Amino acid sequence: MSDHRAAANPFHLLQLLREPGRVRDLQLSDWDALIRLARRARLLGVLAHRIQSRAEHLAVVPDCVRGHLDSAIVYSxxxxxxxxxELAALDRVLPADVRVAVLKGGAYILQDLATARGRLPNDVDLLVGRDDLRRSEAALLAAGWEAQAVDDYADRYYREWSHELPPLRFPEHPMEVDLHHTISPVTGRLRPDRALLFAGLQEVAGQRFLVLHPLDQILHAVIHLFQDSELVDNLRDLVDIDSLLRTHLQSTEDWLALATRAGRHGVERPLWYALHYCHRWLATPVPDGLPLSPPPIAMMRLMDWLYPRCTLPRLPDRPPTIGRRVAVRLGLARYQWLRMPPGLLLRHLGHKSVQAVRWRPAAQRGAD
Incomplete structure (x- = not known):
């Protein structure tokens, strides 16, 4: 892989993530592109951990590259x-009788999963029951956390149509807190079974906070990526899903249980996409014959064109291609379409358009 243009291909980053032993084939010029791609994808710490887990892999890494890997691990x-x-501070102020689950990265860290190795958490995602939402928010506000400033429309959007409240932050704390009452927007096309979700919550030894059932952790990551995101620069989420699948599913029965639980939550389509790209890009050992129906051929071809162009990282000093710019816009349109029914979507887009018209003259005056 001595051709610098080849090293800049993000599929080589995927190859190195799944086969860290390939470091022996890399030249110094290859590392230049790969490190920048991994850093842009927020995967440099993950890659560093996978390389450093085997002494024979680390032994062939140049010293100047080791510095980048060591730095990524320290920063993680x-x-x-x-x-x-932040979790310790939240534990002190949240009502003791409220069941609180930690979601996503925070949960992986509390459980000390392989998925947590090298992560760069940005925020704390908490889940409480809908009936406990107001009381939990009030406790945080009374203790000094402050809600992100949003206008009346955005506040209503969060509280009536979303699955979380406006973000909260304690002054000078670097971590934002997102308080959820479910794992997918309540106006979305797919609505996971909230009762099943809360019935499956599990304790973590030595912790006040709960975590989702292992199968729900996988499905939440799947929903977050393929149902509730714009697909842009989200390669890390697919790497998370691959790691969770390898951690939690050890037998054919486990895989069948995942497919069954996806059916109960009504999220078979996002799971199909996740397994498709995990197997194709990360060689995840997905068994044949799972009871998941593939999407229509036209939709599969569209996603196979759209998803790589949105999700795979690019070198920051190279402008996006026309294909990527088109894909990003389509990814945003898909995200909005899945998130809201047509009537609400038209209303939302109308509001955003009016806001844009109102703000543009002010911005232009500022520029003058």
Whole structure:
């Protein structure tokens, strides 16, 4: 892989993530592109951990590259420490009788899963029951957390149509807190079974906070990527799903249980996409014959064109191609379409358009 243009191909980053032993084939010029791609995808810490887990892999890494890997691991440890500090502060102020689950990265860290190795957590995602939402928010506000400033429309959007409240942050704390009452927008096309979700919550030894059932952790990551995101620069989420699948599913029965639970939540289509791209890009050992129906051929071809162009990282000093710019816009349109029914979507887009018209003259006056 000595051709610099080949090293800049993001599929080579995927290859290295799934086969860290390939470091022996890399030249110094290859590392230049791969490190920048991994950093842009927020995967440099993950890659560093996978390389450093085997002494024979690390032995062939040039010293100047090791510095980047060591730095990524140290920075990940720092971010994890900040997350643990934020959880400790939240534990002190949230009502003791409220069942609170930690979602996504925070949950992986609390459980010490392989998925947590090298992560860069940005926020703390908490889940409480709908009946406990107001009381939990009030407790945080009374203790000094402050809601992100949003206008009346955005506040209503969060509280009536979303699955979370406006973000909260304690002054000078680096971590934002997102308080959820379910794992997918309540106006979305797919609505996971909230009762099943809360019935499956599990304890973590030595922790006040709960976590989702292992199968729900996988499905939440799947929903977050393929149902509730714009697909842009989200390669890390697919790497998370691959790691969760390898961690939680050890037998054919486990895989069938995942497919069955996806059916109960009504999220078979996002799961199909996740397994498709995990197997294709990361060689996830997905068994044949799972009871998941593939999407229509036209939709599969569209996603196979759209998803790589949106999700795979590119070198920051190279402008996006026309294909990527088109794909990003389509990814945004898909996200909005899945998130809201047509009537609400038209209303939402109308409001955003009016806002844009109102703000543009002010911005132009500022420029003058």
């Amino acid at each position: 440890a720092y971010r994890v420490h900040l997350l643990r500090m």
